[in-house]
Amino acid sequence: MNQAKAARPGKRIYPPLPPALDAPLAELYTEATGRIAYYADEDGGGRPLLLVHSINAAPSSFELKPLFERFRAERPVYSMDLPGFGQSERGDYVYSPALYAKAIEAMLEQVIGTPADLLALSLSAEFAARASLSAPEKVASLVLVSPTGFSKRKVPGPGVGRVAHRVLSTPLWAQGLFDLVTSRQSVRYYLNKSFTATAPQELIDYAYATSHQPGARFAPLTFLSGQLFTQDAMTNLYARLTDVPVLAIADRDPYVSFERLPQFAASRPNWRHETLAPNMGLPHWEHPEATFELLEGFWRGD
Numbered sequence: 001m002n003q004a005k006a007a008r009p010g011k012r013i014y015p016p017l018p019p020a021l022d023a024p025l026a027e028l029y030t031e032a033t034g035r036i037a038y039y040a041d042e043d044g045g046g047r048p049l050l051l052v053h054s055i056n057a058a059p060s061s062f063e064l065k066p067l068f069e070r071f072r073a074e075r076p077v078y079s080m081d082l083p084g085f086g087q088s089e090r091g092d093y094v095y096s097p098a099l100y101a102k103a104i105e106a107m108l109e110q111v112i113g114t115p116a117d118l119l120a121l122s123l124s125a126e127f128a129a130r131a132s133l134s135a136p137e138k139v140a141s142l143v144l145v146s147p148t149g150f151s152k153r154k155v156p157g158p159g160v161g162r163v164a165h166r167v168l169s170t171p172l173w174a175q176g177l178f179d180l181v182t183s184r185q186s187v188r189y190y191l192n193k194s195f196t197a198t199a200p201q202e203l204i205d206y207a208y209a210t211s212h213q214p215g216a217r218f219a220p221l222t223f224l225s226g227q228l229f230t231q232d233a234m235t236n237l238y239a240r241l242t243d244v245p246v247l248a249i250a251d252r253d254p255y256v257s258f259e260r261l262p263q264f265a266a267s268r269p270n271w272r273h274e275t276l277a278p279n280m281g282l283p284h285w286e287h288p289e290a291t292f293e294l295l296e297g298f299w300r301g302d
Helices: 061-071 097-112 124-134 158-168 174-181 184-192 201-210 218-224 261-266 288-300
Strands: 025-030 034-041 049-052 077-081 116-121 139-145 246-249 271-274
Touching (some): 025 097, 049 061, 049 124, 061 116, 097 116, 116 124, 174 218
Parallel strands (some): 049 116, 116 139, 139 246
Antiparallel strands (some): 025 034
């Protein structure tokens, strides 16, 4: 009997999600984070590199593919799927900044084990900063690509976020709302906004695939409610990173603004800000060679 006939009437059938990267896929489990999936290529020597994708309706390790492929031959490289996304566990849980920081810490402490270079995209930059503050001995350097938290606009308060999440996650319309946000047309539209030209088709295809998996809506609806942002992240997180070298790469982004970043970075000796202009938030896709060269110089201490 085929799967469609065996399924209950009205039950959704999801195609299996293929790996985002052509690399061994492993799992880590902790009581706090549940099952975390990660890709690893440990053949290279030198200091490990941990990559952390962004947070949106359809993120995964595929977002880091150019970086993973470039550095895997030179050093141990790891790319994790955060809880609620990709190949990781996707339950109807309470997703929070603390949860995501703990997931990154778990990778650093239980999988990698030695000081690593940490690179995170967009909102995950805030989670990486939290993890760096909690486990500073495990982070050799920090790269933040299009980091949130540097806009003059304040994020909604926790009370507003809780109300918004209750509304968004109402069973009557939660799945239908998520289906609209993650339709193929919508995925293409939003990804194209992150490129000065157009998004690669492979990136669009995987974003669509990963957003059409069991439980895919739970973490993104928490994100859309605003509950994953830290109040005044610049002061409460980034300003406390005084010892670790930090490189922030930010030019323009359709979803994030960086008006406070240049002055902030210029006033701190361990911080460096580069734009790699023009890009709309994903310079490693739009300007891969320039991005690789910048990262290599930063990690060498140039």
